[in-house]
Amino acid sequence: MRRLTYHEPESLKDAFALLEGHGETAKLLAGGTDLIIEIKQETKTPDHLISLRCIPELQDIDYSNGELCIGAMVTHRMIEQSKLIREKFSLLADAVDNLGSVQVRNVATIGGNICNGAPSADTAAPVVALGAKLVLDGPAGERQVNVEEFFQGPGKTALAAGEILRAIRIPTLPQGAGSCYIKHSRRKAMDLPLLGIAVIIVPDDNMVCQEARIALSLAGPIPFRAKKAEAFVTGKPLSREIWEQAAQVAVSESNPRTSFRTTADYRKKMICALIPRAAETALRRVNKAWMKG
Amino acid sequence: MDERVMAVKISFKLNGEDVCINIDDHITLLDMLRDNFELYGAKEGCGYGECGSCTVLVDDVAVNSCLMLAPAVNGRSVVTIEGLSGPRGELDPLQKSFVEKGAVQCGFCTPGMVMSAKALLMAKPRPTEEEIRKGMAGNLCRCTGYTKIVEAVKDASEKEVL
Numbered sequence: 001m002r003r004l005t006y007h008e009p010e011s012l013k014d015a016f017a018l019l020e021g022h023g024e025t026a027k028l029l030a031g032g033t034d035l036i037i038e039i040k041q042e043t044k045t046p047d048h049l050i051s052l053r054c055i056p057e058l059q060d061i062d063y064s065n066g067e068l069c070i071g072a073m074v075t076h077r078m079i080e081q082s083k084l085i086r087e088k089f090s091l092l093a094d095a096v097d098n099l100g101s102v103q104v105r106n107v108a109t110i111g112g113n114i115c116n117g118a119p120s121a122d123t124a125a126p127v128v129a130l131g132a133k134l135v136l137d138g139p140a141g142e143r144q145v146n147v148e149e150f151f152q153g154p155g156k157t158a159l160a161a162g163e164i165l166r167a168i169r170i171p172t173l174p175q176g177a178g179s180c181y182i183k184h185s186r187r188k189a190m191d192l193p194l195l196g197i198a199v200i201i202v203p204d205d206n207m208v209c210q211e212a213r214i215a216l217s218l219a220g221p222i223p224f225r226a227k228k229a230e231a232f233v234t235g236k237p238l239s240r241e242i243w244e245q246a247a248q249v250a251v252s253e254s255n256p257r258t259s260f261r262t263t264a265d266y267r268k269k270m271i272c273a274l275i276p277r278a279a280e281t282a283l284r285r286v287n288k289a290w291m292k293g
Numbered sequence: 294m295d296e297r298v299m300a301v302k303i304s305f306k307l308n309g310e311d312v313c314i315n316i317d318d319h320i321t322l323l324d325m326l327r328d329n330f331e332l333y334g335a336k337e338g339c340g341y342g343e344c345g346s347c348t349v350l351v352d353d354v355a356v357n358s359c360l361m362l363a364p365a366v367n368g369r370s371v372v373t374i375e376g377l378s379g380p381r382g383e384l385d386p387l388q389k390s391f392v393e394k395g396a397v398q399c400g401f402c403t404p405g406m407v408m409s410a411k412a413l414l415m416a417k418p419r420p421t422e423e424e425i426r427k428g429m430a431g432n433l434c435r436c437t438g439y440t441k442i443v444e445a446v447k448d449a450s451e452k453e454v455l
Contacts, residue, residue, distance in 0.1 A: 006301070006318035006364045036321075036360045037341050049318075051365065077354070101431020102409065104342055106354045107361070189430035190343065 001040055007050045012057065012164065015050055016139045019162050022048040028164060029053075030073060030112030033104050058111070058166060061085070068170040072111025076123075080105060089170065090285055091126045091198050094181035098122075101190055111165045114150070117157040120192040124151065124223040126181050129198035129215035132170045138163040151222040174211060177202045178286030180278045184270055193218060194262045195270050199278040201238065203286060209233045214246070219254035219271060226250035229275070238283060240276055247275035303367035308332075308376030316363045323347045323358035326373060334374035334404040338433070345432030348405035349373045355412035357431075374404035377411065387411055387449040396445035398436035406432045410446045419450055 006029075009015040019026055027046035029035055038044040052058055058073035063084055070079070076096040079085055086093040099105060099113075099122045113123045114134070132147040139162055147168075150158045159165060173179065179200040185191040196217035202210045212233045217223040229250035236242045256267035300315040307330065316325055326332045326349070335358055338344035342357040349358045350372040377385040384392070387410055397403050406429065413420055413428035420428065425446045426439075434442060 001319045001321065003317065004319045006362055008364070008367075032362070032365075033342055033357075033360055036362070040340065049362070053365065100342070101345060101357075102412070102428055103345060103348055103355045103357045103431045106356055189427070 002042065002045060004039070004046060005048050007048060008054050009050065009052075010054045010056075012055055012137060012166070015052065015055060015164060016162065018048070018050050019164075020139065022050075024161075026050055028115075030115070031075065031104075031108035032112075033100065033108040034112065034116055034118075052111075052164070063088075066172045068172070070110055070168045070170070072115075072165045072167060073109050074111075076100070076105040076108050076110065076113070077102070079110060088172065089126075089130065089179070091129065091179035091181040091200065091282075092123065092170075095122045095126045095183070095196075095198075098183055098185075098189060110168060114147070114168065115157060115159055115165050117151060117153070117155045119154050119218055119221065119223075120196075121217070121223075122181075122183055122193060122196060125196040125198035125215040125217040127168060127170070128217075128223045128225060129179070129181075129200050129213045130170045130173075131213075132168050134165055135167045135169060136160075136163045137166045142166070144169070148223075148225065154221055173200060174202045176286060177211075178282040178284070180281035180285065182274050182278045182281075184274055192261070195219060195256075195267050195274065196223070197271070197274045197278045199275065199282045201279060201282045201286065203238055203283065207238050209236055209238050209242075212246075214250055214275065216250065216254060216271065219250075219256045219267060221255070221257075224253075226253045228253050238279070240280070243276035243279045244272070246279075247272045250275055301364050303364050305366045305368060306370040308372055318362065318364055320363045321359055322349070322351075322356075322361040322363050322366055322371070325363040326358060326371075332373050332375050335408075336401055336404065338401070338405075342431075343433070344402070344405075345409060345429075346402050346405040348408040348432065350408060350412055353412070353415060355409050355431075372408075372411075374407055377407065385411070386452045387414065387446070390445040390449040390452070391442075394441050394445040394448055396437065396441040398434075402432060402434045402436075406434065406442055410442075410449070413446070414450055420446070422447065425450075 026048040029049045029051040058071040062069045080096045113121045133144045182197045183193040184195040198215040200213040214226040229246045232249045233246045256264045258264045304313040336346040338346035342360045347359040
């Protein structure tokens with residue numbers, strides 16, 4: 001591996017100073033499960049690595065005032081093991097369940113997953129469906145960006161030079177909501193998704209859809225909400241047929257590509273197959289929550 | 294960049310013993326363990342976090358040592374396969390189960406397998422078969438077909454002392 005200097009600042013202030021001091025020769029290091037590989041392959045060649053591992057305010061999951069706040073350095077393993085997230089934000093737990101291996105989940109972080117801007121990021125569709133806001137901090141101060149606007153293209157994000165993602169803020173889902181994320185991949189473990197489907201449903205007492213959110217990843221260059229499909233199901237009874245029709249609408253909104261992993265056509269077919277399936281699981285989770293209550 | 298970068302001094306707990314070393318920043322934990330401490334149990338299979346043969350415990354959780362930089366373990370605890378056996382070289386019950394169940398063929402993946410299983414059993418002493426398979430999904434074995442490995446972990450989990 002190339003020579004480099006490793007920094008481990010213990011405050012955001014020190015991290016900003018290092019970022020400013022080393023400019024483009026520096027890279028922020030979160031879990032490193034992608035970046036260290038890229039450095040080994042020399043597709044990225046930073047002279048300085050600024051690890052965010054020891055900055056206290058990036059490490060916690062906090063739930064208060066109707067909002068979930070996940071620090072950027074929270075690992076996928078912490079999310080996987082959080083009862084609160086599994087109960088109240090099930091689709092996010094789904095997203096990390098089969099992300100890499102235990103070894104990877106122990107170090108890889110949600111902040112790293114989002115900031116890489118990889119189309120295949122497993123947390124991308126769930127955070128888009130959840131309407132997350134990203135707290136970006138910089139020497140000039142803090143700003144908040146809707147996660148949908150954060151993703152700008154494959155590997156491209158709204159993170160400006162000198163900025164650090166501090167936290168992911170997620171508003172609580174409406175009462176009685178159910179959610180699900182399906183990662184469609186060739187293997188059950190240790191694989192990247194061919195398609196990511198996130199669905200959130202809020203039914204009323206008569207199983208009529210009050211609100212629906214559908215977010216897709218790998219169905220276009222960046223993760224997006226299938227807004228027409230969402231509008232199509234809203235106000236309709238939540239039947240399999242309605243979801244099959246909604247999936248067709250979502251396909252018309254999507255623009256998947258053919259890559260070495262699979263074809264655009266296959267991805268479209270799987271959008272049709274998996275949106276109803278994700279909706280079914282989300283709905284089942286609603287019922288479960290009601291029965292418990 | 295300046296090639297005369299000074300090595301940094303780090304100290305950490307290695308297999309229960311306090312150690313101190315000067316190490317270059319770009320050296321991975323795996324290379325440091327093998328080249329500087331002559332602990333050859335952890336292996337480099339892929340070097341990209343796919344195969345798990347470099348698995349060690351850092352602060353009691355399994356990590357791929359090929360993807361972690363050595364200076365990142367400063368002040369932490371690292372346990373390798375060499376740290377599992379007792380003071381007189383007696384095997385850990387988990388290692389005994391691997392031997393008794395015939396879970397080892399060529400042996401290249403075995404140290405990583407054992408360390409992943411150890412982390413799993415430390416966090417969850419009585420895992421189901423599904424939990425074992427999921428917990429070990431990041432460790433590839435090209436010989437055994439995994440059946441004996443899962444049996445060994447199950448066997449160890451049924452022993453009294455771990």
